[in-house]
Amino acid sequence: MSRFAGKTAVVTGAAQGIGAATALRLAEEGAAVAVLDLTAERARATVDAITAKGGSARAYGCDVADYDAVERVFADVVRDFGALHILVNNAGITRDNLFFKMPKSDWDAVLTVNLTSAYNCSHVAQTYMCKQKYGKIVSLSSRSALGNRGQANYAAAKAGIQGLTATLAIELGPFNVNVNAVAPGYIATSMTAATAERVGATAEEHQALAADRTPLRRVGLPEEVAAVVAFLASEDASYVSGQTLYVNGGAR
Structure with missing residues (x-):
């Protein structure tokens, strides 16, 4: 397939997990991909995987929680690739704890990296997208937006993504910019492996428990x-715009 031939995509948090898989998928379908992570070195393995398959990608280092840094790196992307058509807001962290134990620093860190970064990147990207009357913004929410014990900060940030998505779809729609979100359930990544470790389980044990609660049983x-x-x-x-699509194996 070549659904993205001639398109440039920016994927944040693309060094591993869902971000890396998304960068690879977009590149396989013809997009030139700006692979963003905290440092360009962290992003390089994803770029190497893309170019090894004949795709086009470049690594960029950027703290997406820093608005000025986002402005600079997006300007670099447009300079290097000529345009910006697709933005995937994937960067995220967890700092899990029961609410009464949660320090404000962990609340602030998770809201900043998971939600404010989506504002930063979307705000900068829309200046390019609205001017060219074309754009696609997809942000990562989570099933945790519905509430999850030990994740008050993460749940609040991911619920915020859904509200931001719905509102941007209304405001940017007249400029032919589609804005949507994806809310994964339990996905086998280094982030969920870290959660398993936090609760004293192996990644395999934690995944087996999650699979038992999922209709697709995996x-x-x-x-x-x-x-x-x-x-x-x-x-x-x-x-399709303003929607949050849950990808969770049928879990409720």
């Missing part, structure tokens, strides 16, 4: 989320 893979992100970023979803 956990998800980063590539399965990437496929949904790619759909929302494509013209196949040209009349």
Whole structure:
């Protein structure tokens, strides 16, 4: 497929997990991909995986929680690739704890990296997208937006993504910019492995427990989320905007 031929995509937090899988999927379908992570060195393995398959990608270092840094790196991307058509807001962290134990620093860190960074990147990207009358913004929410013990900060940030998505779809729609979100359930990543370690389980044990609670009786893979992100970023979803699509194996 070449759904993204001639398109440039920025994927944040793309050094691993869902971000890396999304960057690879978009590149496989023809996009030139700006692979963003905290440092360019961290992003390089994803770029190498893309170029090894004949795709086009470059690594960029950027703290997406820093608005000025986002402005600079997006200007670099447009200079290097000529345009910006697709933004995937994927960067995120967890600092899990029960609410009464949660220090304000952990609240601030998670809200800043998971939610404020989506504002920063979307705010800068829309200046390019509205001018060219074309754009696709896809942000990563989470099933945790519905509430999850020990994740008050993460749940609040991911619920905020859904509100931001719905509002940007209203405001940017007249400029032919589609804005959507994807809310994964349990996905086998280094982030969920870290959660397992926090509760004293191995990644395999934690995944088995999650699978037992999921109608499909398994956990998800980063590539399965990437496929949904790619759909929302494509013209196949040209009349889809303001939506949050749950990718969670049927869990309720």
